[in-house]
Amino acid sequence: MINWFKFSSPKTFYPLAGKLISWLVALATVLALIGMYVGFFMAPTDAQQGEGYRIIFLHVPVSWMSMFIYVVMAFWAAIGLAFNSRLSAMMASALAPTGAMFTFLSLWTGALWGKPMWGTWWVWDARLTSELILLFLYMGFMALQSAIDEPRRADKAGAVLALVGVVNIPIIYFSVQWWNTLHQGASVSLTRAPSMATIMLVGMLLMALAAWLYTVAAALARVRCIILERERHAGWVNQLNEVKQ
């Protein structure tokens, strides 16, 4: 059996993460290329929205990731707070910038989709506003952590903010049901059959999987930077080939 606790130490996690990154990036690139091919060459023109609907192949995956990353970030923050484990708190910090980037992309691609279809770049409705609040939560988390000099205290303060903010995730997800909004309902849900052609769904899921793999790779790359920054006094860091040379 694998001893998972072994990998909760930065010393053993650092080389493992390093080995995984290039594989994850390669796989994400291949899946994204196939996904884009399916989305732009195989998926048919939409009956209502013409070719403009093809933004969906970016908009839905980045929006899913913006919410999913926040939940994972809050999870690691909670583990770090409960067990006082260094690596969990570092994982939470490593996820935040990627989450903020996907949230920005969700708003950006949404605006570019909203303009031709709704006639406006932005409306203050429930779905769009709660997604904007998500961006502020990510930025608040990063600003709070960088404002505190002592890393362990920064971890704790950030964790509390991340956990309080998690309440926004169900609000984003259910906003299209709870309120009257311009935004359409969920394209894919677990309770009913998807409301789109299978080939469109395939393209979207491929892109979502690519975005997920990309996120894991980016978070691992960033957590390795954080480990180096925080543990550069440690003996094992001095022994690394990339430091010794």
Place this chain on the structure above:
Amino acid sequence: MNWTNPGDFFAMGGYGLYVWGSVLVTAVALCAEWLLLRKRRNAALLHAKRELILKKEYSNETTT
């Protein structure tokens, strides 16, 4: 196949600005993140290397 020529493909049925605006900004954001990560890693490695040099110098001074 949806497109008969490259012009069609780039026009996206009149939605070219919106579709390619989304694709371009997404690609730029992803590339920018990797560049920033690389910069951060190089800076962190440089700090760790300097620390190691200082450690070695210190141990040389104390032993000689």
